[in-house]
Amino acid sequence: xxxxxxxxxxxxxxxxxxxxxxxxxxxxxxxxxxxxxxxxxxxxxxxxxxxxxxxxxxxxxxxxxxxxxxxxxxxxxxxxxxxxxxxxxxxxxxxxxxxxxxxxxxxxxxxxxxxxxxxxxxxxxxxxxxxxxxxxxxxxxxxxxxxxxxxxxxxxxxxxxxxxxxxxxxxxxxxxxxxxxxxxxxxxxxxxxxxxxxxxxxxxxxxxxxxxxxxxxxxxxxxxxxxxxxxxx
Numbered sequence: 001x002x003x004x005x006x007x008x009x010x011x012x013x014x015x016x017x018x019x020x021x022x023x024x025x026x027x028x029x030x031x032x033x034x035x036x037x038x039x040x041x042x043x044x045x046x047x048x049x050x051x052x053x054x055x056x057x058x059x060x061x062x063x064x065x066x067x068x069x070x071x072x073x074x075x076x077x078x079x080x081x082x083x084x085x086x087x088x089x090x091x092x093x094x095x096x097x098x099x100x101x102x103x104x105x106x107x108x109x110x111x112x113x114x115x116x117x118x119x120x121x122x123x124x125x126x127x128x129x130x131x132x133x134x135x136x137x138x139x140x141x142x143x144x145x146x147x148x149x150x151x152x153x154x155x156x157x158x159x160x161x162x163x164x165x166x167x168x169x170x171x172x173x174x175x176x177x178x179x180x181x182x183x184x185x186x187x188x189x190x191x192x193x194x195x196x197x198x199x200x201x202x203x204x205x206x207x208x209x210x211x212x213x214x215x216x217x218x219x220x221x222x223x224x225x226x227x228x229x230x231x232x233x
Contacts, residue, residue, distance in 0.1 A: 004205070004219075005226040006233065012194045015228045016045040019126075019190060022226070024055060026124065034061045036125035036183070037087075038136075039079045041164075042192050043128065044086060051090040061120050063113075064098040065127075065136040066177040069150065071101055077165050099148070099176035106150050110176060114148040117182055125186035129193050132156045133201040133214035137177035140213045146179030180215060184222050191219065193229045202231055 009015040026032035037043075050057075064079060073080035080098045088096055097116060103109035127135050134140065137151040152174055153161075162171045183189070193202050204214040205227070211217055219225045 005224075007226060007228045008232070009228060009230050011230050012042065012192075013045050015192055015194060015230060016049050018228055019046055019192065020049050020053065020055075022190065023050075023124070024053075027055060027057075027060075032060060032123050034063070034120045034122050034124075036063050036065060036122045036178070036186055037083065038065050038126045038128050038192075039082045040128050042194060043126070046126075046192070047086040051087060055091070057091050057093045059094050061095045062093050062097065063117060063120070063122065063178070064096075065183075066151075066175050067099040067101040068172045069101045069106065069174040069176060070172050071169070073098075073100075073102070075169060077169050077171075101172075101176055106176065110148040110150065113176070113178075114182060117148070117178070117185070122186035123188065125183055125189045127183070127189060127191040129191060129198055129201045129216050130157055131160060131197050131201065133204055133216040135180070135183060135191075135215050135219075137175045138180050138183075138215045140215060142180060142212065142215055144212060144218050145181050147182050148176065148178050151175050151177045180218055184218065186222075188224045188226070189219060189222055190226045190228065191216075193227065193231065195230070198229070199231055202227070202229060202233060206233060 007018055067079045071078045099113050100109050132140055139154045165171055201216050205216050210220055
């Protein structure tokens with residue numbers, strides 16, 4: 001296990017600023033060619049800052065962590081829509097990849113996505129964390145050697161995520177997600193965690209015990225993890 005790099009910030013906007021500086025530095029050093037992206041409210045101030053900045057991503061390829069099964073990319077509830085709205089329509093990237101939750105063969109889609117990840121190794125992976133410690137949609141109990149797969153979402157995750165659904169569309173109970181080993185293959189990982197609801201997960205990470213019941217704890221086996229948080233730990 002290696003020591004985590006903990007960056008204490010005042011609020012999510014301050015956290016976005018710290019991440020911006022890190023990304024800017026990697027771009028300037030020509031160390032950022034492939035980046036793993038996350039979605040959710042945590043990422044909104046991050047992408048807002050990027051789109052309002054002079055950062056040049058035209059030589060950067062992106063991979064998103066996950067996508068709901070059975071929701072079209074055109075739906076406001078899809079992660080493809082989220083990314084287009086908050087980032088891709090405002091910043092040019094070399095290539096962007098998001099799992100296709102509408103694929104006729106989901107297992108094949110997962111295998112193809114994993115193959116693309118191996119072809120384009122991640123220089124940096126951005127992560128949020130669920131209240132139950134899930135990273136991407138790797139829920140408690142997910143094997144640490146998991147690769148991109150179809151995940152069944154827990155009631156906890158469904159309850160939290162349903163608040164973001166803008167219409168009567170039912171939140172799917174499954175999603176395509178990068179696996180834990182897919183995430184840990186990145187050269188560098190930055191996890192953002194803001195607000196008291198994330199305290200239990202961050203405390204488990206800092207305790208130092210690695211367990212599948214808290215998927216976030218597997219990050220302790222990675223050699224370069226930065227945690228940006230407004231929690232006083």
